[in-house]
Amino acid sequence: MKVFRASTLLSQSALWTCRACIHKQKSNFAKHANYASEARRFAGNGSRRKATTLIAASGTAGGAVAFFTDDVKYGYDAVERSGRVLTALGISVNDYRIALKESGTEDEQATALKACHKRCAERVLRVCEQNGSIFIKLGQHLSSMNYLLPVEWTETFIPLQDHCPVSSYESVQEMFIKDTGYPITNLFDQFNEQPIGSASLAQVHIATMKDTGQKVAVKVQHPALEQWVPLDMALTRFSFATLKYVFPDYDLTWLSNEMEFSLPQELDFALEGQNAVRAKEYFKNFKDAPLVIPNVMWGMKRILVMEYLAGHRLDDLQFIDSNKIDRDEVSAALARIFNEMIFGNGAPLHCDPHGGNLAIRKNSKSRRFNFDIILYDHGLYREIPKQVQRDYAKLWLAVIDADEKNMRKYAREVAGITDEQFPLFASAITGRDYRVVTKSVVSVRSDHEKDEISDAFGGDLLQQLVKLLGSVPRIILLILKTNDLTRSLDENLHTRQGPMRTFMILARYCSRTVFEEQMEIIGQHGSMLWPRNLLRLVGAWGSYMRVELKLSLYESYLSLRRVLEFSAVAVPAL
Secondary structure (H helix, E strand, O other), X not given: OOOOOHHHHOOOOOOOOOHHHHHHHHHHHOOOOOHHHHHHHHHOOOOOOOOOOOOOOOOOOOOOOOOOHHHHHHHHHHHHXXXXXXXXXXXXXXXXXXXXXOOOOHHHHHHHHHHHHHHHHHHHHHHHHHHOOHHHHHXXXXXXXXXXXXXXXXXXXXXXXXXXXXXXXXXXXXXXXXHHOOOHHHHEEEEOOOOOXXXXXXXXXXXXXXXXXXXXXEEEEOOOHHHHHHHHHHXXXXXXXXXXXXXXXXXXXXXXXXXXXHHHHHOOHHHHHHHHHHHHHHHOOOOOOOEEOOOEEEEOOOEEEEEOOOOEOOOOHHHHHHOOOOHHHHHHHHHHHHHHHHHOOOOOEEOOOOHHHEEEEEOOOOOOOOEEEEEOOOOOEEOOOHHHHHHHHHHHHHHHOOOHHHHHHHHHHHHOOOOOOHHHHHHHHHOOOHHHHOOOOOOOOOOOHHHHHHHHHOOOHHHHHHHHHHHOOHHHHHHHHHHHHHHHHHHHOOOOOOOHHHHHHHHHHHXXXXXXXXXXXXXXXXXXXXXXXXXXXXXXXXXXXXXXXXXXXXXXXXXHHHHHHHHHHHHHHO
């Protein structure tokens, strides 16, 4: 287990420690001289289970096995949770085999398949709820995959978004002693035993720091995860591999591969602290949006102590409207934040921006914005390679210009998309009907557009989409996920302007990215004053300024309209 000395917490190597909080930590940890040795003593006990004595002999004489009570319970629980998964898997596979062979009219076959979807989803839901651990995380992910899975699956898993397991205070206390060498009362003056929130991997408690008296949020990993994650990941891998073997056209192994890659990072809270500090440092001089990231005090693999920042959900429209916060400005701020993460030089990309990881609060002190957007949960970050950024920017500029030829070109360069796959990829990346994308993606999406997408690709839409997502690079999957989540957040705000302004902001970032690439290429061909380079420079500058001018004029128009609307409301009040 990774253990940090108190001195390490204050050193430059502890990148995840907030520099602004170092002087506070010195007084807080000075009296814990034996911090590391005590932690090592507890860590030296090995895994959660007691030492197992196993005596076995094979051959004609037979064998004998002896073990302690904890090992019996662990073995029983392991068999039980494995049995739940394998039983549900076997029954569901057989259920689908029967449903897919159902005879009758087309409507009767569709009805039978929908019923099968519902039965299997409810069966798997029960397993996720009973096993807990990463199965909750998997179920939450499946519930958000409405672009891929039948509605019977996504709607069935919605309860997992709000009903996550809560670990007992006693188990959290035991984990603190094991990981830090000290009980909770030695580290905090107050520690609320009931968490203010619980997610699939962790829960958060409010506490008060010793000496400083600062109110903090203490994120603690569910203690049971440590013992079950290896087994549960193996079960997840086996389940998706079995589905691929039985139904080759529905290969979802990329989903388990992505979980296997990302989960160790999400379970390392020391890494999360480092990510939060890095993101805060990157955005500290970012003036285009009021982004706030909590300060990190200290952290270990399963414990993270952060500044306590409270806010309201972004879909709490009553709070937003009652505090006279402009929904359109919130939408624009979100667009700027996540486009900066995708296109910014060396920017960290937050890969899980769902509604529970974002909050909004009133800010009466700021001159430009009267709100702050708070970003939580920094466990999963990526940095997009520069060439991917540039090709992705060119792809979006082609989408915004409805330039199908260049759309296909850059879709191939950024994700290896073939001409056959392109229509579906265009719909996946924009969330729009392909026929709309080739005309004007900035138009408002109709309520029937999702059905129109299904009609356009025929009955094998799911099969096509599974194949597509299994072939694109992992970083593109994460960008698609980020796009999908932020698009959902934006639609929930029900803005007056629709998607027009967010697409204009996207266009600004894309044009800037392309302009920077063009400047770099021009610089590689000698002096900017050479006639050929000068012409290239003028052309690049003209394309860039065209988008800048268009966005500036549009934002000026919106500002003027807001002033006129305010005046219209204020005059009757006089």
